[in-house]
Amino acid sequence: MFPNTTVRGVDLFPPPVKWMPPNCILEVDNIAEEWTWNEPQDLIHMRIMIGAFDDAEWTRVYQQCYDNIRPGGWIEQLEASPYVDCDDDSLPEDNILRTWGPALSACGKRAGRPLETIGMMQDAFRKAGFVDIHEKEYKWPLGPWARDQKYKEAGTVNYQHWMSGMEGWAMWLLCKFGAPEPWSQEEVIVYVAKLRAELQNPRYHIYERARRVWARKPFPEEIAAREQAEARAQADRRAQADMRAQAETETETETQTNERVYIKREEE
Known part of the structure; x- marks a missing residue:
């Protein structure tokens, strides 16, 4: 769609594709480490990085994004x-699907890799130095229950x-950081089987919340204007x-003077 644009995709594992457009480059790399790309980027897009990094790594990633994006x-x-x-x-309150988020979120905290990425993006962008921060909320259906055809197809996917x-998603977290003690692989398999069975129920109008945040690197x-204002x-x-x-010093001095005058008068 944009033949004059170079698109560079980065992941930890090779992509399962045999053909790519000539302007698309797919690389295997770890963005938590020092970046080696020399040319500044017009746009950096990240998605579904939930649980990928600890807090310090996230700070480093956002700072490297800022450093590698051209002004504007x-x-x-x-x-x-x-x-x-x-x-x-x-969805009943006691349904097993309601245990999924709390269980994995607690494991993520114990692992030092918080899963609440959705809530920290805006503040992280701001701390890195980005401006013009925007945000949009989504509800991604789980299953084809929606009436609207677009959301029905999205729910199926x-x-x-x-x-x-x-x-x-669950195996490493629950087997390493499950509570009150780490789970066995068999326990995780059984748990996921129960979740899958409930996901197939068409009566459940369930979804996951999603959020898109975008921001600009200032010129x-x-x-300079912001630094001057600060x-x-x-x-x-x-x-x-x-x-x-x-003012406090003058008030204290005046109080001490009044006290000395009062004491002197009493002595007289």
Whole structure:
């Protein structure tokens, strides 16, 4: 669609494809390590990185994104929640599907790899230095229960994604960080089988929340203007603090003077 654009895809494992467009490059690499690409990027897009990094690695990844995007370029990230949600009470409160999100989220915290990526993107973009931050929420159906044809098709695709992926998502987390003690592989297999059986129930109007956040790297003049504004604001805060300190000192001096006068009068 964009023949004059070079698209570079990066993953930890080789992609299962035999043909690619001539302007597409797929590489095996770890973005948590130091980046070796020399040319600045116009757009960096990340998706479904939930649980990929610990907090320090996330900070490094976002900083490297910022450093490798040209001024005026954009970053975009799309993530989903591990929780199964339902708006119309069609999913019973005691259904096993409701245990999936809490169980994996707790394991992620114990592993030092939080799964709440969906909630931290905006703040992480801001801390890295990006501006013009935007956000859009989605509800991804689980199964073909939606009436709208677009969402019905999306739900079918997402259902297959979950059915094929759940065992892999859960195995390492539950076998390493399950509570009150790590699970066995057999326990994980049985648990996932029960989840899959419930996912097939067409009466459950269930979905997972997703969020897309995108932001822009500021131009040098924007950064300079922001730094000047921050310097002025800091100077104003210091001046106000000095004025308060001076007022407190004058009040204390006046109080001490009044006390000395009062004591002198009593002595007389």
